[in-house]
Amino acid sequence: QxxxxxxxxxxxxxxxxxxxxxxxxxxSVSSTSAGWSWIRQAPSRGLEWLGRTYFRSxxxxxxxxxxxxxxxxxxxxxxxxISLQLNSVTPEDTAVYYCAxxxxxxxxxxxxxxxxxxxxxx
Amino acid sequence: QSVLTQPPSVSAAPGQRxxxxxxxxxxxxxxxxxxxxxxxxxxxxxxxxxxTNSNRPSGVPDRFSGSKSGTSASLAxxxxxxDDEADYYCQTYDRSLSGSVFGxxxxxxxx
Numbered sequence: 001q002x003x004x005x006x007x008x009x010x011x012x013x014x015x016x017x018x019x020x021x022x023x024x025x026x027x028s029v030s031s032t033s034a035g036w037s038w039i040r041q042a043p044s045r046g047l048e049w050l051g052r053t054y055f056r057s058x059x060x061x062x063x064x065x066x067x068x069x070x071x072x073x074x075x076x077x078x079x080x081x082i083s084l085q086l087n088s089v090t091p092e093d094t095a096v097y098y099c100a101x102x103x104x105x106x107x108x109x110x111x112x113x114x115x116x117x118x119x120x121x122x
Numbered sequence: 123q124s125v126l127t128q129p130p131s132v133s134a135a136p137g138q139r140x141x142x143x144x145x146x147x148x149x150x151x152x153x154x155x156x157x158x159x160x161x162x163x164x165x166x167x168x169x170x171x172x173x174t175n176s177n178r179p180s181g182v183p184d185r186f187s188g189s190k191s192g193t194s195a196s197l198a199x200x201x202x203x204x205d206d207e208a209d210y211y212c213q214t215y216d217r218s219l220s221g222s223v224f225g226x227x228x229x230x231x232x233x
Contacts, residue, residue: 037222046124047160047168047211049222064221098167105215105222108158110179112167 002026004099004113011119018086018120022099022113029075029082030055035102036082037109038073040095048095052102053082062105089120125150126212126225133231138202142228144195144212150223152193155215159188159197162209162227171210172197199230207232 008020020038027034035054041047051063053073061073070087086093096117100109127145134140144157151157157175160168170179172188175195187198195214199206212225 046226047213047224049224051221062221065219102222106155108170108173108213109160109168110170110173112169115167 002101002111004101004111006097006099006113006116008097008116008118010117011121012089013122014090014120015088018084018089018093018097018118020084020097020099020116020118021081022083023079023081024101025080027101028077029080030077032056033103035104036073036075037100037102038084039098039100039109041098041115042092042095045095050084050086050097052105091120094118094120124226125216125219125223126214128210128212128225128228130226131229131231133233134202135233136202136204139198139200140202140230141199142197142210142212142230144197144225146193146195146214146216148193149218150193150214150216151190151195153217155217157188157190157195157212157214159186159195160211160213162211164208168211202230202232204232206230 003025005023035052037052038050072085074083096115099113101111102109132140159172161171162168175190176188209227216223
């Protein structure tokens with residue numbers, strides 16, 4: 001059974017960086033049959049896919065157009081975790097951030113982290 | 123404005139049937155990409171409910187069913203129960219955006 005455990009600060013100041021971590025158990029982040037996405041949900045809003053990272057002989061990243069210039073992903077295989085960094089944040093980036101597993105961009109997200117509420121405020 | 127359009131809310135009495143539509147375009151559902159559905163109970167992470175248009179993961183009751191036709195997909199819930207009260211989201215791939223997209227979500231209320 002795959003489990004994703006998220007961590008990170010709940011409050012970030014405008015113009016700074018959101019940094020979140022997702023520790024995976026029950027699967028390997030470097031599995032060539034898995035992909036790891038980040039998805040967010042602004043208060044009382046719907047879900048927004050931010051992008052994904054995956055390993056296929058090397059690491060690849062796909063980023064959503066809406067955040068492409070501000071976002072980056074990384075992986076630490078020794079800790080079996082993935083991380084998200086979102087730069088130059090504004091209050092519009094306030095949301096619950098989720099990590100989730102999906103094999104490809106065409107397959108569903110079958111396991112989700114518990115979510116981390118990040119508030120951008122001074 | 124979401125790429126996939128869902129009704130904001132639907133409601134019905136216990137035991138009744140509700141359907142939730144998910145309307146896309148020729149760059150996503152109409153292009154043949156599969157549709158997946160998620161249930162989000164209040165205060166929790168989304169949970170996969172239907173995958174690849176009409177398949178249920180293990181443990182999901184057969185009261186939930188999905189279908190897809192043309193540029194749209196639908197989720198049906200029969201024998202509505204109180205604990206079906208939740209938000210439901212459709213999701214697929216969009217080739218114009220080169221990424222996953224979600225519907226805006228539909229809140230199901232059991233009267």
